[in-house]
Amino acid sequence: MNIAIITGASSGIGKEFALQLDAGLYTIDEFWLIARRKDRLEELACDLDHMAKTIPLDLTQEADMEHLRALLRKERPAVRMLINCSGYGIMGQFSEIDSREQIGMIDLNCRALTEITHACLPYMKKNSRIIQLASSAAFLPQPGFAVYAASKSYVLSFSRALSEELRSRKIYVTAVCPGPVQTEFFDRAEKYAATLAIKKYTMVTPQSVVRAALTASARKCPLSTYSPLIKAFRLLAKVIPHTLILKAMRLVK
Template identity: 45%
Template sequence: MSQAKLTKKIAIITGASSGLGLEFARQVEKAYYLDEIWLIARRSEPMKDVADRFHKSKGIILPLDITDRGDMLALHKRIMDEKPQIEVLVNNAGYGKIGPFAELGLEEQMQMIDLNVRGLTYLTHIVLPFMQSGAKIVQVASAAAFSPSPYFSVYAATKSYVLSLSEALHFELKGRGIEVLAVCPGPIATEFFSVAQKNEYMKNKVGQAEPFNRFLVVGAKDVVAKALVDLNKGRKRSVFSLPIKAFVSIVPFLPRSLVLRALSMRKQ
């Protein structure tokens, strides 16, 4: 595509109605000089609340379902019509479902792939014609990207895809001056685990357990602050907290069977 005539400077943040995405919205607004920040998720109210507190940028609320083809085509059309200069894309929307692959619902697992993989890939592709040198892409992966994960199998596989794509694009887009960062957090205190446990397999279970040791859980604010620092340093990965850094550094060197056994211990 020939270089479009770019006007206003914007950021696009997905999954901005909760958790990490809300925090990205707050911190990106503070860190960058942008005309608009486009916030995407299905629920509008939390996005309106965060946008009301913006000081420098106008918050544009886009209540879209990233798994819906019509919604994504409408977003693509809006970008092509308005021709903004996209300075930052944060591909953060995502969810996981915990349980045995065969007993989780087929549709809820296919939707996970549609959101975590297809939606993220689509958005990354459609923003590129509107990015110039200095633009930045944040792909929210997970520490789960570094190993297969029994009872979290599809989720971990989607995040391995995100990490792989992100690192390839970090290399590919360097020549255009576009930074690409994969954020690989361990457990964060967000709605993620309640969403993860709301599924076909868990619906008849009682006394649902926390899937991770509490001491590993960190706050969204710290994860996002570290991600924005790593983004500015041109790093390809952002991993917050010592135990998670140790996990992602050691795991590639451990026997796969040992890692699989250790991770399967959180079976519900």
């Protein structure tokens, strides 16, 4: 049985991946939809033409992660696509944010993504795909968003290295690095502080980000960035010393 596993499938970009793949992917027998909110997963499953297994899990809990590993061992599917979208961010000064929330970011954005990828690899065959949701925040340290940006730098670095390691197996890894996206992300992210107004003017739709990511994955590209602005930001972060960019960021606050 060929399956696609999507984490963070209950909303936003994860949900959009499920919808777009459902409309255009014919080599998958079943979607495995993973998120904490069971009701949202069941609603999504009803909207899909493909068979869908809803798996309500909290990926920061080892018992839930073990449940997924046990399910893989039991069913031994061919994981043709793994799409890791689970994650969250919280804005604000590091010293002012509850430490448990910040450790939670690292736990979900980094550890859980790493564990799920490791668990799925034994079930992946030639021409399988892994899509990891990073962020344009991965390109540069971000004061006021310090832990989130660092966690997404991990996702980007891990994905680029994994892409090289798996090349001989013809398993292709794409890191997706969007800028601000019109999702529920900011409902939680702005608990302690608001994002810069300029970022809100650059928001794009999840449909556009997912479409670009799937195109990049189909082309075996290790990186997907959407919009000319984010492509320019990536280039800027590569050629200009970060100390100068951070100084300029202080001046515009």
